[in-house]
Amino acid sequence: MAALVRVSGNPNSNFLVGYPGISATLPRIEGRVEIRPGSGTTQPVNISVVTVCLQRRESIHPAADSLVRAHVSSSRKEITDIVGKEMLLYRSPSGRDSEAIMLMDLPFVIFIPYGRGGEEIARRVPPASLQLDKRTVETYYELVVTVQHGHSDPQKKYAFPVPISRYDTLSTFGMYNRPESAERVTDHLVTLGISLPRWSYGPLDPVSVYIKLSPNPDWMSKAKRVTISSISVGIEEEIIYNHEGDEPTRKINTLAKQRQTVGVRMPEAGYFTNLGLVFPARELRDNEGVLPRGKREYPMYAVSGFTTTGTLYKIEYYLFVKAKLSSARDILLRQPIVVCPFDHAGCKEEMEAIEQAAKDAAHISPDNPMLPAKTIIKASDPAGLRALGIAVVGGTRKPLIE
Known part of the structure; x- marks a missing residue:
């Protein structure tokens, strides 16, 4: 029975x-x-x-x-x-x-x-x-x-x-609100340095990055001939399938990108700028503004993915800054960031609970x-x-x- x-x-x-x-x-x-x-x-x-x-x-x-x-x-x-x-x-x-x-x-x-x-x-x-x-x-x-x-x-x-x-990835936790910095050098002539005020982001959170391009003082005459054509900043999602196995496969998606045209010679004191973008969010509503019924197995997130590690896959996120130069090789710097499924306001609301x-x-x-x-x-x-x-x-x- x-x-x-x-x-x-x-x-x-x-x-x-x-x-x-x-x-x-x-x-x-x-x-x-x-x-x-x-x-x-x-x-x-x-x-x-x-x-x-x-x-x-x-x-x-x-x-x-x-x-x-x-x-x-x-x-x-x-x-x-x-x-x-x-x-x-x-x-x-x-x-x-x-x-x-x-x-x-x-x-x-x-x-x-x-x-x-x-x-x-x-x-x-x-x-x-x-x-x-x-x-x-x-x-x-x-x-x-x-x-x-x-x-x-x-x-x-x-x-x-x-x-x-x-x-454990809420952007309101103190460990994610400390500035992170990184540097990369090209041809011994130019150094690209970046600083992030915080490094956990959710849907529609503002992402700002402080960028500094510095000439090498030992090679100043050559470094001053370098022209900064443009600076790009963006966010990449990297999915590693079967990351613990013998043949992992990687797939990289660019989620957002911002480009600033500069077109100036490298100043002796270096070039400083601030660039920002908004972390992309997924539209949960359909064309008529209706929120569809979610699947019972999954919470509804306004981001398609977030930083996570399973047994068969791993999802990581990077903020990349690329300086396009003439008279020197371009510089690309990728800085790991954490992506949270909730925006900063949502994270604040959860803290008390x-x-x-x-x-x-x-x-x-x-x-x-x-x-x-x-x-x-x-x-x-x-x-x-x-x-x-x-x-x-x-x-x-x-x-x-x-």
Whole structure:
């Protein structure tokens, strides 16, 4: 007899509690597995074993964005992992093949790993849910409930999608708000130096870069003959498919670019300028201004991708500055930056909630999270029908009216 299985979160809250990527908030999934009769209202269900786990599914298809290559290249590469541990929620008493159950509510808590990881893959913070255009990259999570009706029966699995975001790249964190600088030299004549006031950006965040071109004082006569034709600044997205494998493939997309024509000889004191652009955002609404219903597996992000590392892929971002010169080779400087799925204003709004989540998590022990009691009503329980909202009136089963 098949059962009706569903997973519900706590009242007025999400499955996901805490902020993945921020260990102080003890990110976790809280909920309960609810099992009811699958056919008829009062037909008991035989249950032998019930387990629950959080499963990560990841796949890549580097050729999917090209119609020609997609047909000739290999199919998708896919992996499935269990995040954390699988939990045993119920097992029928020893000596019995199964137990006839009327109703079952089984609370659970699955802690999402938040350790730095390193060699211990099991402790790595899992990557955020993500789907790139044409499904070249996909990562999504499911709560998988496994129910066995008898020891000789095959197991039945029920999957419920859980979108997961990461919050360790918020642009409001202090570590991203320190200036970053870099230099590059060409032909021993000219040095290109850049400085970024901060290095984490989200959709529609302003990106400003301070640029300095300096002549080499030891070769001043030659350096003064150099003409600065133009300076370009832009943002590149680099996707590395199969980055831990033998044959990683790279794909670079230019997301935004700004060019300034200069046309001046190299001054003795050097050339200084500020260039800026706006980090591109994805339009979430359609042509009629309607926000389409999102897929249950993925949060809706205003950026197509963000800085992340999965098992099969890695997405990195670079701010590039290119100085086009005459009488010297051009200089290109690529500086790594972090791309967050939320804009700066959104990151500010989350900070207070993160602090509160950390205070709440301080009272929770991962070893003993103090779960609510299970509710299991067997077919033999005298009040079993009452729990299902049914009463026997004159030998007939009818809805119970309190």
